[in-house]
Amino acid sequence: MAVTSEADRERASDEAAEWLVRLREAPDDRDIEARFAAWRAAAPAHETAWTEISQTFELIGEPLARRPQADAEPAPRLRPKRVPGLLAAGAGIALAAFAAALFLPGWMLRLEADFATAAGEWREVKLADGSSVELAPLSGIDVSLKEGRREVRLLAGQAFFRVTPDPERPFQVEAKDVRATVLGTAFEVRLDGTETAVAVAEGRVRVDHGALSRVLVAGRWLQVEATGGLRDGIRAESEIGLWRHGEIVAHDQPIANVVKELRPYFNGVIVIASDSVARRRVTGVYRLHEPVEALRALGRAHGDIAVTQVSPWLVIVSAN
Structure with a gap:
């Protein structure tokens, strides 16, 4: 057999x-x-x-x-x-x-977090210290503001922080085993499964992971991968947290990456039909408010990609 x-x-x-x-x-x-x-x-x-x-x-x-x-x-x-x-x-x-x-x-x-979002939902949270947190879809945080410290734990998803300065109370964000300490004002933290990324839009942020400690300035990002390896790079400051304005930008990215970005904005399941389609590289600006139409725009731009909405809850991306 x-x-x-x-x-x-x-x-x-x-x-x-x-x-x-x-x-x-x-x-x-x-x-x-x-x-x-x-x-x-x-x-x-x-x-x-x-x-x-x-x-x-x-x-x-x-x-x-x-x-x-x-x-x-x-x-x-x-x-x-x-x-x-x-x-x-x-x-x-x-x-x-x-x-x-x-x-x-x-x-x-919603059961685990102090503040959370559902698929396709954005939320801005005003903290008691005057700081603000913007949550992407399917994101959640726990907040602890106490005398001498301000701590936020990102449980899942993506959050953009704009922090009110207070030298007496450092503002720290934890995501799994990564800790970001604010030295400036605005930054983004993303927790994607077992990978954590920090990107700085304004000011400076210190990132600690095990024995590693690195200070990021505006326009720099650092990602801790599932294996413990590190990746870093430069991104236009205007693109950091761009999802807050309903858009994402892909620069020569695999379709799999674009679909991963769009999935939290779709109240259902997006399936890529084959590895060859997932590996196809694309460049473009995609609207998050209408993820299915964003995928169709990707398909039209690249010609041989088909996007089929089988039901309100299922979309399949395949070769045309």
């Missing part, structure tokens, strides 16, 4: 997403239907991937594909048909996973 590797399963999922786009865009194309049937029959992993995506989105009222026409040759099944109980259980798990991707991040943040 052949063993399906994780790489094979991921590849099958990517290909299933691509077939989803093709079938919806050309529902009456017999050639596409025949090639789709051949793809499903080629490997058990293909059938499994298609079954999972079909179960998930048909359960939320979004049928994904027409069945082959009556005179089309049916694709042979390469695995036993599941019993209804197992099929329902699998569908329930798939739907639960989809619902978790939609709702859990914002819900969990």
Whole structure:
């Protein structure tokens, strides 16, 4: 019995997403239907991937594909048909996973944080010391203002700080194992999974990570990666915190990076259908208020990128 590797399963999922786009865009194309049937029959992993995506989105009222026409040759099944109980259980798990991707991040943040935002939500928080914090979507902070110190912990997402000077009470921001101490006035901190980045718009900020201590001036950024490695560079000061004005700028960035920036602004799931699409490099300015339209603008600018909104909660980016 052949063993399906994780790489094979991921590849099958990517290909299933691509077939989803093709079938919806050309529902009456017999050639596409025949090639789709051949793809499903080629490997058990293909059938499994298609079954999972079909179960998930048909359960939320979004049928994904027409069945082959009556005179089309049916694709042979390469695995036993599941019993209804197992099929329902699998569908329930798939739907639960989809619902978790939609709702859990914002819900969990609201439980843990003093201040938090949901997908697509911006929020400005005025602190008791006169400082302000602007939260990007799916972001959360804990605040502790006490005699002799001012501390904010970034739990997730992205925040822009404009700090009221007070030499007697240093203002510090923690994000995982990175600490930023304000020596100036305005800076941004981003926590993306296990990576933390600090960028300074005005003044100076000292960044401490383990034995490292570095002072950043306006226009400089520092990122601590999951491996513990460091990256730094220069960015136009006007681009730091640009998301507060509803825009992002990509300079020769992979599409995967642009999609990562847009995901918190979309109340649903954005899927990149293949690694080759994810690696494509793009340059442009993209509006955050309408993430789907931003993706479509990216597709129009680069010609061979298709953006398909399957439902209000699912967008797929694929090769055209």
